[in-house]
Amino acid sequence: MRPERLFACALLALGIALAGCRQDMHDQPRLKPLRESEFFRDGSGARPIPAHTVARGNLRADTVFYTGKWADGQLADGLPPQVPFGRALLERGRDRYGVFCAPCHDSAGTARGMVVRRGFKQPTSFHDPRLREARLGHFVDVMTNGFGAMSSYASQIPPEDRWAIAAYVRALQLAEHAPVAELSAEDRERLAASGANP
Amino acid sequence: MSQLFDRSSNALARTTMALAVVLAAGGLGLVLSLGQTSWVTRQNLLIKQPIQFSHDHHVGQIGISCGYCHTAYERSSSAGIPPTATCMNCHSQIWAQAPILEPVRASFRSGQPLEWVRVHDLPEFVYFDHSIHVAKGVGCETCHGRIDEMAGVTQAAPLTMAWCLDCHRDPVRNLRPRSEVTTMGWKPPENLAELQQELAREYNVQSKMSCSTCHR
Structure with a gap:
C-alpha cells in the first residue's frame, strides 16, 4: 500500500474511533431511583403515594404489627405473632438500635447520646421507672408516630425492625437492673475484670 | 545541476x-x-452539592451510621438519599437557625426535594443492585472509600468495567462479616484469608462473570 493511502486509512480509523467517544448510551432517559424527571411538574421521578390510595400489599390491616396498638387502641403487651422471639431478634434489635437510637439515647439507653450532647432536647432514660413499666407496644408506637421532640421513624425503620428494637430496649432495661447474683459465673468474672461498679 | x-x-x-x-x-x-482518567471516570472529583453536607462531621465526628440516612442500603437496588425530613430529625433543634441550613428548612416547608447531585453515576446499561453486595458482605468502604473522612463526597473507585470485573472474578478477598459492613476503617483479623473463605461459604458468594449479571 502506498504511504499516503496508509495514512488516509489510519486517519479514517482514528476518526471512527473518536466518533465512538460519546456518552449517549451512558446517559439514556432511563428512570433511576430518585432521579429527576422532566415529565412530572415537580421534577421528581420518585412519586409520592397519592392521597386516599393504598399500594398493593400496603393495606396494613394488622394494626398491632404496624403500630404497636391493638385495633381498640390498647398498647400491645408483647410481640405480635409474626415476630418470633429469639437471639436473632435481639441481635437485629441491637444492630438497628445502634443505627437509629444510639445517636440520642446512647448505647446504654441513658439518653446521653452524641446528638443530645450537641444540644438536642434530652429524652427520658430507658431506665426511668415510667419507661421500665411501659408496655412493649409503647416503644413501637413512639418509633411509628414520634413522641415529643422525636419525629416519626416509620419511614426509616420497617415494622419488623421496630419490634426488634423494642425487644432490645427491654433487654437493655433488664441488663441495667439485673442483680449481680443472677449472672452466670463467667459473666461475673468478666464484670469484675472490667472494673465496673455494679 | x-x-x-x-x-x-x-x-x-x-x-x-x-x-x-x-x-x-x-x-x-x-x-x-x-477512559482511565478522572476526566472520564469522575474519580476523586469534588462535585458541587446544593448544601455543603459533610460526611466527615456527621459520620466521623458524631458517629451516625450509614443506615440512619441511607435506609435502603441492605434492602433495595439503591441505597437511597434521605428525604429532607431525615435532616430535620436533628436539625429541628440543632443549628435550627443556621443560615447554611436554610435550603433544608425551605425544602421541608415546601415539600420540594433538595436536588442532590449523583456522585456514583453508573452508565444506564448497567443494572446495579446495592443490596446484594451488602448481603454478600462487601463493606461500604470497599467501594466508597473512607466516607467518614470526606468533607465533600467524591467517588473513590474508578467504577470502570475493569474495576467491577476485578472483584467479580475473585470476590472472596473483598469480604467481611455482615456485622462489619458499615464499619469505616475496619481492622481485619490476622486470619483474614481463612475468615473470608468461611464467609464465602456461609454467604454463598459466587464469582459472577456472565454479561447478563450486570447488562440486560
Whole structure:
C-alpha cells in the first residue's frame, strides 16, 4: 500500500474511533431511583403515594404489627405473632438500635447520646421507672408516630425492625437492673475484670 | 545541476519520520488511556452539592451510621438519599437557625426535594443492585472509600468495567462479616484469608462473570 493511502486509512480509523467517544448510551432517559424527571411538574421521578390510595400489599390491616396498638387502641403487651422471639431478634434489635437510637439515647439507653450532647432536647432514660413499666407496644408506637421532640421513624425503620428494637430496649432495661447474683459465673468474672461498679 | 538538498536533509527526514511514528503511537495511547482518567471516570472529583453536607462531621465526628440516612442500603437496588425530613430529625433543634441550613428548612416547608447531585453515576446499561453486595458482605468502604473522612463526597473507585470485573472474578478477598459492613476503617483479623473463605461459604458468594449479571 502506498504511504499516503496508509495514512488516509489510519486517519479514517482514528476518526471512527473518536466518533465512538460519546456518552449517549451512558446517559439514556432511563428512570433511576430518585432521579429527576422532566415529565412530572415537580421534577421528581420518585412519586409520592397519592392521597386516599393504598399500594398493593400496603393495606396494613394488622394494626398491632404496624403500630404497636391493638385495633381498640390498647398498647400491645408483647410481640405480635409474626415476630418470633429469639437471639436473632435481639441481635437485629441491637444492630438497628445502634443505627437509629444510639445517636440520642446512647448505647446504654441513658439518653446521653452524641446528638443530645450537641444540644438536642434530652429524652427520658430507658431506665426511668415510667419507661421500665411501659408496655412493649409503647416503644413501637413512639418509633411509628414520634413522641415529643422525636419525629416519626416509620419511614426509616420497617415494622419488623421496630419490634426488634423494642425487644432490645427491654433487654437493655433488664441488663441495667439485673442483680449481680443472677449472672452466670463467667459473666461475673468478666464484670469484675472490667472494673465496673455494679 | 546542483543538489536541491544538502546532506543534512537526510538526518532531518529520518527525524521527521521517527517523530511521526512517536506522535501517532502517543496519540493512540492518549485516546486509549483517556477512559482511565478522572476526566472520564469522575474519580476523586469534588462535585458541587446544593448544601455543603459533610460526611466527615456527621459520620466521623458524631458517629451516625450509614443506615440512619441511607435506609435502603441492605434492602433495595439503591441505597437511597434521605428525604429532607431525615435532616430535620436533628436539625429541628440543632443549628435550627443556621443560615447554611436554610435550603433544608425551605425544602421541608415546601415539600420540594433538595436536588442532590449523583456522585456514583453508573452508565444506564448497567443494572446495579446495592443490596446484594451488602448481603454478600462487601463493606461500604470497599467501594466508597473512607466516607467518614470526606468533607465533600467524591467517588473513590474508578467504577470502570475493569474495576467491577476485578472483584467479580475473585470476590472472596473483598469480604467481611455482615456485622462489619458499615464499619469505616475496619481492622481485619490476622486470619483474614481463612475468615473470608468461611464467609464465602456461609454467604454463598459466587464469582459472577456472565454479561447478563450486570447488562440486560
